[in-house]
Amino acid sequence: xxxxxxxxxxLSRNRDKGITLMQRHVAIVEDEAAIRHNxxxxxxxxxxxxxxxxxxxxxFAAFSRRLPELVIIDVGLGNEPEGGFELCRELRGxxxxxxxxxxxxxxxxxxxxxxxxxxxxDYLTKDISLQHLIARVVxxxxxxxxxxxKASEAKTLERGDLSFSVExxxxxWRQQPVDLTVTEFWIIHSLIxxxxxxxxxxxxxxxxxxxxxxxxITSHVKRIRRKFIALDADFDxxxxxxxxxxxxxxxxxxxxxx
Amino acid sequence: xxxxxxxxxxxxxxxxxxxxxxxxxxxxxxFLRETQETSLLATARTLASTLPFEQLSQLQxxxxxxxxxxxxxxxxxxxxxxxxxxxxxxxxxxxxxxQLMHLRLLAGTSGSxxxxxxxxxxPQNLNRPGDLSGHGIEILLRSPRGLQRFDVRPExxxxxxxxxxxxxxxxxxxxxxxxEGFWLETAEGYRLELSFPGQARLADFQFKLQYVNDSGxxxxxxxxxxxxxxxxxxxxxxxxxxxxxxxxTTPSGSQAWLVDRQGWVLADSGKTPVEGSESTWLQRLPYxxxxxxxxxxxxxxxxxxxxxxxxxxxxxxLGDEATLWSQDPETAVLSNTVAVPVWSDSQADSRVxxxxxxxxxxxxxxxxxLLLTNRVLGRLLLTTLVISFGLAAGLWYFATRLSQRVxxxxxxxNVAMDKDxxxxxxxxxxxxxxxxxxARNNETLLHAVADYNQYLQTLAGKLSHELKTPLAITRxxxxxxxxxxxxxxxxxFLQRAQEGVERQTAIxxxxxEASRLEAAIDSADWETIDxxxxxxxxxxxxxxxxxQRRIETHLAGRAVSYSCAPELLAQALDKLVDNAISLSGADxxxxxxxxxxxxxxxxxxxxSGTRLPAELPGRLFNSLVxxxxxxxxxxxxGLGLYIVRLVAQAxxxxxxxxxxxxxxxxxxxxxxxxxxx
Numbered sequence: 001x002x003x004x005x006x007x008x009x010x011l012s013r014n015r016d017k018g019i020t021l022m023q024r025h026v027a028i029v030e031d032e033a034a035i036r037h038n039x040x041x042x043x044x045x046x047x048x049x050x051x052x053x054x055x056x057x058x059x060f061a062a063f064s065r066r067l068p069e070l071v072i073i074d075v076g077l078g079n080e081p082e083g084g085f086e087l088c089r090e091l092r093g094x095x096x097x098x099x100x101x102x103x104x105x106x107x108x109x110x111x112x113x114x115x116x117x118x119x120x121x122d123y124l125t126k127d128i129s130l131q132h133l134i135a136r137v138v139x140x141x142x143x144x145x146x147x148x149x150k151a152s153e154a155k156t157l158e159r160g161d162l163s164f165s166v167e168x169x170x171x172x173w174r175q176q177p178v179d180l181t182v183t184e185f186w187i188i189h190s191l192i193x194x195x196x197x198x199x200x201x202x203x204x205x206x207x208x209x210x211x212x213x214x215x216x217i218t219s220h221v222k223r224i225r226r227k228f229i230a231l232d233a234d235f236d237x238x239x240x241x242x243x244x245x246x247x248x249x250x251x252x253x254x255x256x257x258x
Numbered sequence: 259x260x261x262x263x264x265x266x267x268x269x270x271x272x273x274x275x276x277x278x279x280x281x282x283x284x285x286x287x288x289f290l291r292e293t294q295e296t297s298l299l300a301t302a303r304t305l306a307s308t309l310p311f312e313q314l315s316q317l318q319x320x321x322x323x324x325x326x327x328x329x330x331x332x333x334x335x336x337x338x339x340x341x342x343x344x345x346x347x348x349x350x351x352x353x354x355x356x357q358l359m360h361l362r363l364l365a366g367t368s369g370s371x372x373x374x375x376x377x378x379x380x381p382q383n384l385n386r387p388g389d390l391s392g393h394g395i396e397i398l399l400r401s402p403r404g405l406q407r408f409d410v411r412p413e414x415x416x417x418x419x420x421x422x423x424x425x426x427x428x429x430x431x432x433x434x435x436x437x438e439g440f441w442l443e444t445a446e447g448y449r450l451e452l453s454f455p456g457q458a459r460l461a462d463f464q465f466k467l468q469y470v471n472d473s474g475x476x477x478x479x480x481x482x483x484x485x486x487x488x489x490x491x492x493x494x495x496x497x498x499x500x501x502x503x504x505x506x507t508t509p510s511g512s513q514a515w516l517v518d519r520q521g522w523v524l525a526d527s528g529k530t531p532v533e534g535s536e537s538t539w540l541q542r543l544p545y546x547x548x549x550x551x552x553x554x555x556x557x558x559x560x561x562x563x564x565x566x567x568x569x570x571x572x573x574x575x576l577g578d579e580a581t582l583w584s585q586d587p588e589t590a591v592l593s594n595t596v597a598v599p600v601w602s603d604s605q606a607d608s609r610v611x612x613x614x615x616x617x618x619x620x621x622x623x624x625x626x627x628l629l630l631t632n633r634v635l636g637r638l639l640l641t642t643l644v645i646s647f648g649l650a651a652g653l654w655y656f657a658t659r660l661s662q663r664v665x666x667x668x669x670x671x672n673v674a675m676d677k678d679x680x681x682x683x684x685x686x687x688x689x690x691x692x693x694x695x696x697a698r699n700n701e702t703l704l705h706a707v708a709d710y711n712q713y714l715q716t717l718a719g720k721l722s723h724e725l726k727t728p729l730a731i732t733r734x735x736x737x738x739x740x741x742x743x744x745x746x747x748x749x750x751f752l753q754r755a756q757e758g759v760e761r762q763t764a765i766x767x768x769x770x771e772a773s774r775l776e777a778a779i780d781s782a783d784w785e786t787i788d789x790x791x792x793x794x795x796x797x798x799x800x801x802x803x804x805x806q807r808r809i810e811t812h813l814a815g816r817a818v819s820y821s822c823a824p825e826l827l828a829q830a831l832d833k834l835v836d837n838a839i840s841l842s843g844a845d846x847x848x849x850x851x852x853x854x855x856x857x858x859x860x861x862x863x864x865x866s867g868t869r870l871p872a873e874l875p876g877r878l879f880n881s882l883v884x885x886x887x888x889x890x891x892x893x894x895x896g897l898g899l900y901i902v903r904l905v906a907q908a909x910x911x912x913x914x915x916x917x918x919x920x921x922x923x924x925x926x927x928x929x930x931x932x933x934x935x
Contacts, residue, residue, distance in 0.1 A: 038738050045741060105726035126727065126729075127729065127730065127766065129733065198802070215774050215778060222783070222825075240824070241799055242824060242827075242828040243795065243835070
């Protein structure tokens with residue numbers, strides 16, 4: 001079962017329905033006009049209200065007047081190589097809960113870490129496809145809805161000390177919530193569906209709707225593990241199977257030897 | 259041949275120095291000889307041309323046959339043996355008319371006595387030992403008292419009492435005890451030794467030797483001539499006056515002789531003591547090298563010679579001046595002998611009218627030349643050898659230093675090439691010579707290469723970064739386009755465009771992988787793991803991912819604890835295994851091995867079925883180097899092995915590749931040191 005019912009092939013259907021009830025407002029801050037327009041059009045076609053900005057000041061000016069419901073920011077803005085980070089910091093000053101997605105050509109681990117530390121909800125490289133981008137936007141909105149209690153009662157998965165809410169995109173370990181990005185959430189989801197089974201990096205990539213290399217998956221997994229360990233120093237459920245991938249080690253049972 | 263050996267061989271040329279010195283010495287010795295010869299010849303010529311008139315005339319009117327009276331130091335014993343006669347081989351030789359009998363006659367004086375030695379040789383068939391019948395000698399002496407006749411007729415060999423008579427006709431007086439002798443039978447004939455007391459000043463004599471010829475008849479060998487009458491044989495004593503005048507005119511250090519036409523020494527300046535001492539063979543050897551070819555080895559007679567018939571006297575007797583260099587093999591004393599003919603008319607312009615009367619022989623004996631040559635040769639050899647060795651040693655030192663420097667430079671360049679780091683310090687760069695310049699140029703070159711490599715390594719990352727934005731534009735545009743209503747043809751083109759973009763995306767992602775790995779190395783988690791278990795797990799993983807392939811493992815068989823970044827190591831291993839699997843056929847075996855040695859851990863991935871291309875084996879692990887021959891649709895940028903190398907370097911180790919012997923395949927090795935650098 002795939003939790004993401006909003007598969008990209010449903011895009012056109014969605015648009016046909018004419019989602020007028022509540023048009024989500026998505027803002028895109030991207031200095032490259034062509035990309036910005038393409039993204040705008042794709043999101044609009046999906047039914048969102050989209051506004052695009054090409055630089056930090058105009059974007060922030062507009063956001064100060066009225067906050068959008070989700071922001072996609074390019075890290076490098078015009079002649080400000082880290083203007084996106086700066087904008088993120090300013091936005092967090094305006095709103096703690098505003099979902100922010102970084103979208104950038106830069107993909108070094110350091111950039112990812114600093115972006116996420118600033119409170120971004122996801123960090124995507126520009127080689128992501130539009131469908132994947134939209135899937136993330138949809139997921140983030142779902143999480144916002146879940147948090148605000150609009151969604152139906154969550155369907156949760158229990159894996160030992162881990163409880164996992166697909167609808168709310170919430171994960172908690174020993175009743176403590178774990179703060180995960182959408183990508184990380186999907187990776188965890190992919191792993192715990194079949195505890196004890198090895199998921200290759202390629203499978204994780206497919207499940208998380210990212211098209212990146214092994215290196216990026218590795219750093220994602222490392223980050224997830226670190227977040228769990230921050231809550232519980234004895235956490236060792238997320239196991240690396242060298243040469244193959246990762247698996248979720250079932251608790252209170254002897255480790256299977258494959 | 260190394261530089262050093264070449265220079266050493268070149269320094270062998272300095273051995274020409276002693277050789278040329280030796281040649282020079284030969285010239286010098288020849289020159290010294292010539293000088294000595296010339297002066298000796300000049301002296302001899304003077305001696306020959308200033309002979310007193312009476313001596314000249316004496317020489318001129320010497321009878322054809324005469325007997326030189328030798329002064330005997332001791333009276334010889336009358337025993338028939340000639341060994342107490344000096345130089346018994348020189349005597350008056352006579353042959354009988356029928357050529358049967360051979361006589362050698364010697365005469366000498368001692369005190370007031372005259373001694374005669376008849377050495378008679380008979381043909382073998384006539385030699386009948388013990389049979390003395392028919393043999394005898396009749397001797398006539400012309401003494402102031404008158405003619406004395408002695409008739410020697412031995413009845414048996416041994417001592418003889420000679421009966422003689424004096425006077426002629428009726429006044430014959432018998433002489434008893436006036437002479438005695440000894441008859442000795444020899445293997446060839448007989449020897450008769452006679453002594454005539456008081457006859458030392460005898461002027462001449464004649465004899466008649468009776469024998470039995472081969473037809474049994476009695477025959478005679480007569481003195482002086484072959485006629486039937488005996489001739490008088492003059493007895494010539496040494497010319498003491500001439501000897502004295504020779505002695506006074508001969509330069510010191512040399513000896514002069516006056517020799518007549520038959521080689522008999524008439525006058526002798528007397529023996530001069532030879533300067534110098536006995537020399538060893540070692541001292542003689544060098545001289546023999548230098549002048550051996552021009553020196554006759556000839557034993558110097560101890561006594562004054564009675565007769566000279568050898569070179570150079572015989573040449574002079576024929577009218578030519580002659581010289582000879584001889585060396586006594588015993589004493590090594592060097593002698594220069596010159597012989598100058600004495601002409602009957604020294605003033606005559608034409609030698610045709612003049613006759614050779616005899617020769618003046620002049621001999622200078624000394625070992626001065628030998629010693630001089632030895633000394634010069636010794637010094638020469640020493641000097642040139644010292645120079646040669648000095649030169650060779652100098653050249654060798656220089657060459658050694660040179661080749662050491664070259665080797666140091668080349669080793670440093672090799673190390674720098676391997677290390678591939680931009681801040682390489684080469685030796686010799688401060689030197690001012692050509693090697694220093696070479697080192698500086700090499701350093702510049704190495705820096706350029708390192709910069710270039712650095713550039714290549716970052717190129718992929720930079721390029722991928724720059725390409726991402728335009729690629730995103732294309733991709734998002736195509737995706738937008740695909741959601742529009744399009745006809746069949748447009749869809750087809752769109753799909754192709756999207757495939758192209760996918761491929762480009764893959765390329766760009768691969769390009770940025772290495773640069774991201776470099777960043778990842780800095781933030782890698784280091785932990786100590788059991789590599790054996792780790793490799794086992796990895797192999798299990800590969801088997802599950804490639805169930806149709808044979809993947810073998812050769813584990814260490816024990817826990818191998820190693821501090822590493824397992825994620826990175828696994829990534830490197832992934833690359834190697836990917837490589838092995840994609841490059842080999844479906845039936846080929848991929849085998850993983852862990853080999854802990856003393857200081858290193860070797861992690862190898864082998865696969866059968868492929869070979870490394872021959873070109874660029876050292877650059878295999880460089881960025882953007884792909885040696886794959888058939889490029890498929892999957893982009894291959896040659897970054898995989900570069901990542902392997904980065905991981906190896908992060909662990910302080912090395913990555914290498916080689917062909918297995920035969921067609922066994924290829925082996926990639928990660929060599930990781932146990933001790934962290």
